[in-house]
Amino acid sequence: MNKLEEYLNAHELSEMHPSDIAKILKQLDDSHFAAALKLIPKDLIGDVALALPDRYFDDVVENLSIDELGHAVGELESDDQVDFLQGLEDIDENIASQVFDTLHEDDKKEIIKLQTYNDNEAGAYMQLEIFTADRNEVVHDVIKRFAELRRAKHIENIQNLFITSSDRKLLYTIGLDDLLIFDFKKTLIENIDDSEDSFEPKKAQDRENIRDVVRYFEEYDLSVMPIVNAYGVLLGRITSDDIYDIINEHATEQMYNLAGVDDDAEEYDEVYKAGKKRASWLGINLLTAIFASLVIGLFSETLQSMVALAVLMPIVASMGGNAGTQTLTVVVRQLALGDISQGDAMRIIKKEVLIALMNGLVFAIVMGVIASIWFGIKMLGLVIALSMIINLFIAGFFGAAIPLFLKKMEIDPAIGSAVILTTVTDVVGFFSFLGLATYMLL
Amino acid sequence: MNKLEEYLNAHELSEMHPSDIAKILKQLDDSHFAAALKLIPKDLIGDVALALPDRYFDDVVENLSIDELGHAVGELESDDQVDFLQGLEDIDENIASQVFDTLHEDDKKEIIKLQTYNDNEAGAYMQLEIFTADRNEVVHDVIKRFAELRRAKHIENIQNLFITSSDRKLLYTIGLDDLLIFDFKKTLIENIDDSEDSFEPKKAQDRENIRDVVRYFEEYDLSVMPIVNAYGVLLGRITSDDIYDIINEHATEQMYNLAGVDDDAEEYDEVYKAGKKRASWLGINLLTAIFASLVIGLFSETLQSMVALAVLMPIVASMGGNAGTQTLTVVVRQLALGDISQGDAMRIIKKEVLIALMNGLVFAIVMGVIASIWFGIKMLGLVIALSMIINLFIAGFFGAAIPLFLKKMEIDPAIGSAVILTTVTDVVGFFSFLGLATYMLL
Numbered sequence: 104m105n106k107l108e109e110y111l112n113a114h115e116l117s118e119m120h121p122s123d124i125a126k127i128l129k130q131l132d133d134s135h136f137a138a139a140l141k142l143i144p145k146d147l148i149g150d151v152a153l154a155l156p157d158r159y160f161d162d163v164v165e166n167l168s169i170d171e172l173g174h175a176v177g178e179l180e181s182d183d184q185v186d187f188l189q190g191l192e193d194i195d196e197n198i199a200s201q202v203f204d205t206l207h208e209d210d211k212k213e214i215i216k217l218q219t220y221n222d223n224e225a226g227a228y229m230q231l232e233i234f235t236a237d238r239n240e241v242v243h244d245v246i247k248r249f250a251e252l253r254r255a256k257h258i259e260n261i262q263n264l265f266i267t268s269s270d271r272k273l274l275y276t277i278g279l280d281d282l283l284i285f286d287f288k289k290t291l292i293e294n295i296d297d298s299e300d301s302f303e304p305k306k307a308q309d310r311e312n313i314r315d316v317v318r319y320f321e322e323y324d325l326s327v328m329p330i331v332n333a334y335g336v337l338l339g340r341i342t343s344d345d346i347y348d349i350i351n352e353h354a355t356e357q358m359y360n361l362a363g364v365d366d367d368a369e370e371y372d373e374v375y376k377a378g379k380k381r382a383s384w385l386g387i388n389l390l391t392a393i394f395a396s397l398v399i400g401l402f403s404e405t406l407q408s409m410v411a412l413a414v415l416m417p418i419v420a421s422m423g424g425n426a427g428t429q430t431l432t433v434v435v436r437q438l439a440l441g442d443i444s445q446g447d448a449m450r451i452i453k454k455e456v457l458i459a460l461m462n463g464l465v466f467a468i469v470m471g472v473i474a475s476i477w478f479g480i481k482m483l484g485l486v487i488a489l490s491m492i493i494n495l496f497i498a499g500f501f502g503a504a505i506p507l508f509l510k511k512m513e514i515d516p517a518i519g520s521a522v523i524l525t526t527v528t529d530v531v532g533f534f535s536f537l538g539l540a541t542y543m544l545l
Numbered sequence: 546m547n548k549l550e551e552y553l554n555a556h557e558l559s560e561m562h563p564s565d566i567a568k569i570l571k572q573l574d575d576s577h578f579a580a581a582l583k584l585i586p587k588d589l590i591g592d593v594a595l596a597l598p599d600r601y602f603d604d605v606v607e608n609l610s611i612d613e614l615g616h617a618v619g620e621l622e623s624d625d626q627v628d629f630l631q632g633l634e635d636i637d638e639n640i641a642s643q644v645f646d647t648l649h650e651d652d653k654k655e656i657i658k659l660q661t662y663n664d665n666e667a668g669a670y671m672q673l674e675i676f677t678a679d680r681n682e683v684v685h686d687v688i689k690r691f692a693e694l695r696r697a698k699h700i701e702n703i704q705n706l707f708i709t710s711s712d713r714k715l716l717y718t719i720g721l722d723d724l725l726i727f728d729f730k731k732t733l734i735e736n737i738d739d740s741e742d743s744f745e746p747k748k749a750q751d752r753e754n755i756r757d758v759v760r761y762f763e764e765y766d767l768s769v770m771p772i773v774n775a776y777g778v779l780l781g782r783i784t785s786d787d788i789y790d791i792i793n794e795h796a797t798e799q800m801y802n803l804a805g806v807d808d809d810a811e812e813y814d815e816v817y818k819a820g821k822k823r824a825s826w827l828g829i830n831l832l833t834a835i836f837a838s839l840v841i842g843l844f845s846e847t848l849q850s851m852v853a854l855a856v857l858m859p860i861v862a863s864m865g866g867n868a869g870t871q872t873l874t875v876v877v878r879q880l881a882l883g884d885i886s887q888g889d890a891m892r893i894i895k896k897e898v899l900i901a902l903m904n905g906l907v908f909a910i911v912m913g914v915i916a917s918i919w920f921g922i923k924m925l926g927l928v929i930a931l932s933m934i935i936n937l938f939i940a941g942f943f944g945a946a947i948p949l950f951l952k953k954m955e956i957d958p959a960i961g962s963a964v965i966l967t968t969v970t971d972v973v974g975f976f977s978f979l980g981l982a983t984y985m986l987l
Contacts, residue, residue, distance in 0.1 A: 118743065122764035129886060154764070156884045250726035261722040262704050262768070279721035280703040284692035301560065321793075322564035322596070324786035326704070326768040343785035344766035350789060351763075354796030355878055358803070362874035363867065369875050378900040381871050385864060385904055389912065392863040399856045406848075406855050413848050413855035414841045417971070420859065421834040422827060425805065429823050432804035433811050436797055442598045444571055458820040462827055470831065529859070 116143060121150035128155060137166045149175035152190075153183055157370045160190045164198065172198070173205030180259075181213045181231040182345070188214060193371075225316045226309035228349065229330045229339035234258050235265045238274060238292040242285045262327050265304075265337055266291055273329055273337040276304035306331050309338055313349060318441065320346045357439055360517035361432065363388070387522055395420075395529040402537035405545060411478045412540050415487055419536045422466060423494035423528030430455045430502025431524055435516050438506060448511075452503045459499020460492070467491040482544055490536035497531045498524075558585060563592035570597060579608045591617035594632075595625055599812040602632045606640065614640070615647030622701075623655045623673040624787070630656060635813075667758045668751035670791065671772045671781035676700050677707045680716060680734040684727045704769050707746075707779055708733055715771055715779040718746035748773050751780055755791060760883065762788045799881055802959035803874065805830070826964070833968040837862075840972050844979035847987060853920045854982050857929055861978045864908060865936035865970035872897045872944025873966050877958050880948060890953075894945045901941020902934070909933040924986055932978035939973045940966070 116124065124143060128151070131139055140163065143151055152163045152175065164172065176187050184206075191199035203211065213231050220226035234252065236245045245264065252258050264282055266275040275295060277285075281302070285294040295302055306329045307316045319328060326343040352366070359366045363384030368377045399406070399416070406413050434451060437443045443451055467488035475484025505523055506516035558566065566585060570593070573581055582605065585593055594605040594617065606614065618629050626648075633641035645653065655673050662668035676694065678687045687706065694700045706724055708717040717737060719727075723744070727736040737744055748771045749758045761770060768785040794808070801808045805826030810819045841848070841858070848855050876893060879885045885893055909930035917926025947965055948958035 120765055130888070246725055249722075253722060253726050260720075260766075262720075278702075278704075279725065280691075280695060283688055283721065283725070284695050317789075321786070321789045323562055324702075324784075326785045342766075343768045343788070344763070346785070347759075347763045347788060347792060350792045351796070351882060354793070354800070355882070358796070358800050358874055358878055361800070362870050364871045364875055374896055374899050374903070378903045381868070381900065382904045382907060384871070385867060385908060388867045389860070389864060389908055392860040393915070395863075396856050396860055399859070403852050403856070407852045410845050410849045410855075413852075413858075414838050414845065416855075417841070417859060417862065417975075418831070418834040418838055421837075421967075421971070422831060425827055425830045426823070428804050429806050429826070432800055433806055436800055437811075440793060440797070446572065454816055457816050458823065461816070461820045462824045465824060466827060466831055473835070525863075529863070533859075 117147070119147075121147050122154045124151045125154035129159070133162070136162055140166045145171065145174050146178045149179040149183065149187055153179075153186060157190070161194055164191060164194055169198065169201045170205060172202045176202060177206060177210060181210075181217060181339075182228060184210060184214055185217045185227075220309065223313055224309065225307050225311045225313050225330055225341065226338070228313055228316075228345050229309070229341050231339045232258055233265055233329070233337070233340050234261050234263075235267050235271075235337060236291060237269065238266050238295070239290050241288065241290050242282065242294060243287040245291065246282075246287065260342065263329075263340075265329055265340075266295075266302075267337055271337055272335040273304055273306060273331050275302040276306075276329060277302055304329055307341075308333060314353065316341060317346055317349055317353070353439070357435065357517045360515065360519075361435065361521050363522065384522070387519075388525075391522060391526040391529070394526065395533055398530050398533045399537065401534075402541060405537055405541045408545060409483075409540065411480070411483060412537060415474060415483075416533055416536050418470065419487060419490050419494055420529045420532035422470075422491060423498045423532045424525045426459055426462060426495050427498030427502040427524045427528045428521065430459065430499050431506060431520055434503050434506045435520065438510050438516055443507075448507045451507065452500065455499045455503040456496065457499075459495045459502075463492040463495030463499075466495070480544070483540075486539045486543055487536060490532065490539055493535045494528060494532045498528050501527050559589070561589075563589050564596045566593045567596035571601070575604070578604055582608045587613065587616050588620045591621040591625065591629055595621075595628060599632070603636055606633065606636055611640065611643045612647060614644045618644060619648060619652060623652075623659060623781070624671060626652060626656055627659045627669075662751065665755055666751065667749050667753045667755050667772055667783065668780070670755055670758075670787050671751070671783050673781045674700055675707055675771070675779070675782050676703050676705075677709050677713075677779060678733060680708050680710065680737070681732050683730065683732050684724065684736060685729040687733065688724075688729065702784065705771075705782075707771055707782075708737075708744075709779055713779055714777040715746055715748060715773050717744040718748075718771060719744055746771055749783075750775060756795065758783060759788055759791055759795070795881070799877065799959045802957065803877065803963050805964065829961075829964055830967075833964060833971070836968065837971040837975055840975045841979065843976075844983060847979055847983045850987060851925075851982070853922070853925060854979060857916055857925075858975055858978050860912065861929060861932050861936055862971045862974035864912075864933060865940045865974045866967045868901055868904060868937050869940030869944040869966045869970045870963065872901065872941050873948060873962055876945050876948045877962065880952050880958055885949075890949045893949065894942065897941045897945040898938065899941075901937045901944075905934040905937030905941075908937070922986070925982075928981045928985055929978060932974065932981055935977045936970060936974045940970050943969050 124147065128136060128139055148167070148171070152160060155163065167175070172191070176184050179187060188199055188203060191202060203214070217227065234249060253261070262279060264277045264279065265273055266277060268274055281300065305319060305323050305325060307319060309330050309332050316328065319325065320343070328341050329337055330339050330341060331337055356366045359369065363381065365380040368380040434443065434455070470491055471484040471488030474487045475481045501524055505520045509516040509520060566589065570578060570581055590609070590613070594602060597605065609617070614633070618626050621629060630641055630645060633644060645656070659669065676691060695703070704721060706719045706721065707715055708719060710716055723742065747761060747765050747767060749761060751772050751774050758770065761767065762785070770783050771779055772781050772783060773779055798808045801811065805823065807822040810822040876885065876897070912933055913926040913930030916929045917923045943966055947962045951958040951962060
């Protein structure tokens with residue numbers, strides 16, 4: 104008997120939250136997984152599939168028929184329908200197309216509408232299920248209509264009433280907490296006119312960048328935001344649960360970009376796909392490493408005459424790389440969070456260079472003393488100390504300047520900046536150390 | 546005339562959102578900043594100060610008297626009051642204490658209550674302003690009471706009604722959308738009994754880890770969550786806007802930890818504080834770099850007899866470090882997001898080792914050919930190829946195993962893992978390359 108069946112004895116599956124069902128499924132091996140899937144109420148399968156990590160999506164699809172998949176999609180809200188179909192397409196376009204054909208005409212229309220948006224547009228994340236009322240409707244009637252829609256489960260998880268004009272343009276957003284204190288016998292607009300509050304909606308346009316929309320949620324402490332088109336016509340809403348996911352996704356993307364990893368390729372369980380994407384960054388790294396080696400090659404004779412230099416040179420490069428990565432990470436992240444604004448560039452570079460020089464000096468002295476004792480050559484200590492100060496200065500400057508420059512060029516500062524930076528710190532590290540050694544020691 | 550004054554001509558400041566005021570303030574220089582601060586309605590200053598990046602907090606405090614600060618704190622919600630006072634304490638405990646003394650007795654009590662929680666406990670993030678009702682209250686009366694509290698602005702941004710027993714234990718959570726469809730003449734419990742829905746609250750305990758609470762919000766798509774004590778007594782609520790901040794903070798912390806940066810030290814504008822924290826990680830890096838150099842030192846004679854080895858050896862270490870960082874970042878992030886569960890360790894290590902071997906083979910061949918042509922020594926190509934396969938295999942294995950092991954030991958896998966990893970890839974890189982060279986070339 105598998106865990107899900109055990110659980111069934113104690114719980115009513117249909118009363119469980121899809122996320123809880125997903126948690127149990129995750130712990131099952133393949134054969135039990137398929138059996139357990141059959142036990143899940145058909146209405147919940149879509150939500151369960153979306154609550155599972157992406158790599159399980161294949162397993163769900165494999166174990167369901169086209170009709171079952173169609174039913175699962177039909178039970179989802181519009182934005183989730185699009186996500187589910189997108190997942191299907193990634194696996195097999197043919198299945199996706201067949202499932203799409205089984206859907207209700209209204210669902211099809213909504214899906215087509217939502218699929219016109221790019222991943223970075225607010226429209227791609229909106230739900231079309233909203234509750235709207237005309238400004239001239241009496242509050243009592245609005246509530247009655249709401250109750251009917253709510254009981255029929257046509258709308259769920261409602262926190263706001265959107266008030267539109269006759270041409271469906273969004274005029275006001277009214278929290279249900281405000282609606283409750285309205286005079287039920289008056290019309291909406293009469294209540295609004297009587298009130299001191301403004302009810303002016305914080306809204307976003309469907310073609311707006313989703314990053315900006317996330318920022319609105321964060322800045323204005325929103326839990327729901329209406330989305331309108333360029334003419335102000337109300338199209339849908341974005342809710343806080345989408346925002347959690349998007350914040351996490353963006354942070355993951357940024358972290359992965361800094362490390363030279365592609366977030367899309369890593370989502371699935373395919374070794375080949377992830378490996379290929381990683382290889383492209385490793386390839387670039389190989390080129391820059393060869394470039395750094397060419398710099399070392401310039402000093403072959405110096406190295407030949409003093410092997411201690413070969414022993415010590417990675418230290419200078421490593422310290423520069425690490426200090427630079429510290430700076431780079433802080434600047435990239437603060438840019439993403441909006442803590443650094445346009446006019447801040449000079450302030451940031453100054454700060455980072457100062458920190459770099461401060462730490463450069465400390466570690467230059469430490470390493471200078473160590474090196475001169477280790478190899479019994481005083482001047483060698485001076486050479487490594489000077490080159491460390493130079494390299495940490497460069498690390499601080501470029502660690503700040505590279506992402507600031509990329510941002511100014513409207514390129515994502517997380518992509519590629521780490522490779523550029525370590526190339527700089529490697530080259531400067533090797534060149535300054537071996538160059539100074541050639542000049543001062545030989 | 547500064548920007549804020551210009552803006553004043555067009556807008557009513559008191560109608561502006563604190564975040565919008567903060568945005569204008571951010572663009573002002575010091576002298577205008579102080580002047581602008583005086584123009585902000587006293588009721589909004591607290592919210593504006595919290596909406597500004599942390600480094601501006603000093604400037605706000607400097608420009609306000611104790612009484613003004615006290616008034617600003619008094620206008621905030623309980624969780625924000627604690628944040629504000631914490632900010633004050635970080636600057637000057639004496640000022641914080643004086644401001645605290647000016648507060649209303651109720652505010653003081655609430656603040657003391659909230660301050661007993663650690664940063665990682667759910668209680669530290671809750672708001673105490675909630676709307677509760679007894680299960681035997683008639684809906685109509687509840688709404689009337691709500692309207693009064695709402696009009697008096699004692700409660701704001703309400704989405705749920707919390708229903709408690711006579712001993713204040715949380716029994717049910719009712720969305721306002723559900724309340725609207727209740728029979729207003731019946732009591733709450735009668736309505737609940739009549740309904741098919743369960744109204745069982747998704748709640749968290751005040752001493753629970755905030756990371757788990759964030760996960761509940763994400764998994765159950767919540768926008769509000771009630772917080773209870775160990776006995777089930779309702780204490781407060783956490784709202785979606787806190788969750789946005791916490792998700793961002795945790796992602797920042799993780800990113801910074803991976804780069805050897807302390808997120809608390811970076812928040813403020815103090816170069817010395819941030820620099821000192823970064824220096825401690827650079828110090829550890831210096832030790833590991835010296836350790837790697839000692840490994841190189843073992844092969845002094847080999848290096849002396851073939852200087853090409855010194856030229857090429859950083860490539861092996863660099864490729865290992867980069868491949869390992871890719872793996873490490875993916876594993877650390879997926880652990881944080883809950884995409885990797887307890888039983889997944891072997892699957893992840895297998896996957897990562899496979900990717901590492903795949904890419905190791907590709908780049909070993911590429912680099913082997915390049916090296917043998919570059920220096921005209923075929924065996925040198927073989928040596929670097931073999932050492933790259935070894936080092937990338939080690940990078941993949943340890944890049945996955947280190948964070949999985951730290952997680953198992955209940956240590957944050959983001960802290961220190963990068964340093965351990967690059968030590969391993971440097972040492973293995975230098976040792977395998979120079980060791981194979983000594984064995985095969987001399």
